[in-house]
Amino acid sequence: MPRTLEGQITMEKTPSYFVTKEAPKRIYNMSRDTKxxxxVRNPVTRAISDYTQTLSKNPTLPSFQALAFKNVSTGLIDTSWSAVRIGIYAKHLDNWLQYFPLSRFLFVSGERLVSDPAGEMGRVQDFLGLQRLVTETHFYFNETKGFPCLKKPEGSGRPRCLGKSKGRPHPKIHPQVIQRLQEFYRPFNMKFYQMTGQDFGWD
Ligand SMILES: Nc1ncnc2c1ncn2[C@@H]1O[C@H](COP(=O)(O)OS(=O)(=O)O)[C@@H](OP(=O)(O)O)[C@H]1O
Structure with missing residues (x-):
């Protein structure tokens, strides 16, 4: 954890916290005031993104379809595959709500982070009790990257986009596989919308 001065905020991130069983208890015991x-993004796109990342490190990986299904003919999804399991957000949130109230959470839409980065960053700044210093003026849409980038990051006069491993093209997945996964996630997504009081528009 980085050290901070009075009046500064310490921030720490890893994609694993939300899905790690022991994390809420540990964080609660460290600081129950943690924000x-x-x-979160559509769990189907998230699973494909996860697969794309693993495939980039291991080109001999079986197909997405082979990993996602326990039985392709019956459409039985393999929930033990982490790329699938991580997207069951309602289940993970349930675990966190044993320790933290909903008011301690801010759920950021991964889709809106791309379509309206300043809007989502506005919500983040409000949640953290910060002045809205990061605004529209800080972003531009980079046509080559296909994503928003920062115009002038702190301490640099040059624009900056995220690295090559962020925003990679995804492999083409059969529409029926996507549809079956959408169906699989629908009840969990509905539960998640209900728990958070936010409709993320994935269904
Ligand atoms: N501005 C901008 N530029 C590039 N990429 C962006 C941006 N905003 C959101 N995204 C999406 O972030 C996805 C990668 O985030 P990860 O969750 O894999 O990152 S991390 O594991 O937490 O480091 C990455 O997923 P993929 O598209 O599957 O690569 C992007 O869709």
């Missing part, structure tokens, strides 16, 4: 920010 928690969770970035």
């Amino acid at each position: 928690l920010i969770v970035v």
Whole structure:
């Protein structure tokens, strides 16, 4: 954890916290006042993104379809595959709500982070009790990258986009596989919308 001065905020992130069983208890015991920010995107796209990342490190990986299904003909999804399991957000949130009230959380839409980065960053700044210093003026849409980038990051006069491993093209997945996964996630997504009081528009 980085050290901070009075009046500064310490921030720490890893994609694993939200899905790690022991994390809520450990964080609660460290500081029960911690504010928690969770970035979520459509779990189907998330699973494909996760697969794309693993595939980039291991080109001999079986196909997405082979990993996602326990039985392709019956459409039985393999929930033990982490790329699938991580997207069951309602289940993970349930675990966190044993320790932290909903008011400690901010759920950021991964989709809106791309379509309206300043809007989502506005919500983050409000949640953290910060002045809205990061605004529209700080972002531009980079056509080559296909994503928003920062115009002038702190301490640099040059624009900056996220690295090559963020915003990679995804492999083409059969529409029926996508549809079956959408169906699989629908009840969990509905539960998640209900728990958070936010409709993320994935269904
Ligand atoms: N501005 C901008 N530039 C590039 N990428 C962006 C941006 N905003 C959001 N995204 C999406 O972030 C996805 C990668 O985030 P990760 O969750 O994999 O990152 S991390 O594991 O937490 O480090 C990455 O997923 P993939 O598209 O699957 O690569 C992007 O869709």
